[in-house]
Amino acid sequence: MKKALLALFVSGVTIGAASAQVEIGLKVSPSVTHLRTDSPAAYGFQNEQSKLGIGGGIIVDYFFGQNYAFSTGLELTGKGGTISYFDPARNVRVEQKVGLQYLQVPLTVKLFTNDIATDTKLYFQLGGSLNAAIAGRIDGEKRFTDPGSNTPNVETKASKYVIVPDAGLRAGFGVEYQLGQSTKVLAGLSYHRGLLNIDNYFGDERGFKDVELKNSEFALDLGIKF
Template identity: 60%
Template structure:
């Protein structure tokens, strides 16, 4: 009898765990505005000079480990970049030089989504926090895949930047239940790059303390099923 009761308890617990664990998969599109936070000592005078508008998107996977709690990940394509200005100390009396940068990344979010109870019929709010791991797949400087420096050296534009990035992600939005297993969502998210993605000025030119980091604000629109 004891063995039968123990088996029943384990079976019931396993069923409850399976029932509470739910995976929702969907697609999203994310128009965004990004910029490059460029800083340096006064001699180089690095500074942000413009933003980049782009559109990305990809797969969304929400794994629920509670009624209102989910581990959220996926796979998405995104473009980041912007324009910055700087001085070239090797050129006496050099005016401010400018670079317009566009970087393409494949990204994997590693986040947690927290949902409220229904604030209206079939409507919930959500809050998302965590990180994003990004891999560089391409890059352009001033619209070109190759960049020629003032000293006539030509290199691939993407080689000027770190092959990967890691950032923090915070967002909020609203989710609406359309049917038994179909949901639509809309939200806004902020992506704060933590790594200095510059390789050219630091490694090649040997500029000291130059830092270029990604910043992005995105509108997240999607459908889960």
């Protein structure tokens, strides 16, 4: 009986692997990003300006049905934006340009339509991503000083401005066109909404209470799969 069950399990795995289809490709994603802010009125944190960014990486679509795929990969992308806040230590309003770089692993599902034209399908994508901040700049510099802090002449690494981990939701749609037997090109739009408060400075270093900074991104996804 055990041998029969083992044989059945191995057979099922083999059939599943044989029928599964994996498509791998590359993409580039120009984007518009900003930081969503929230704070008590005394600090008055605001999003002042969006930031143009560029990202890209590897696409891996693992099909578990004719029109259904688990989509993942590895992405490198830029995020951030310009924020402002009231600094009670100096009684002035301060504006900061924040630039961040993230490595991301998407965890999404793609749903494809049947052909809407010859070799052309629409797709819809929904899921999330696990992200890690790997670099940062404040006002274009890798290090910054804060005149309102208790150590105004001490430089702080911009990468320490935010916590490393982040997680986000993403939703998107697009069109995929088959060029040849295994080559496809795609174009789509996607929205990425950060879920975690990434502030690692104002709460710890300045003693500001209940300050939240969260990522948001709108991206144009252009790719090719082989």
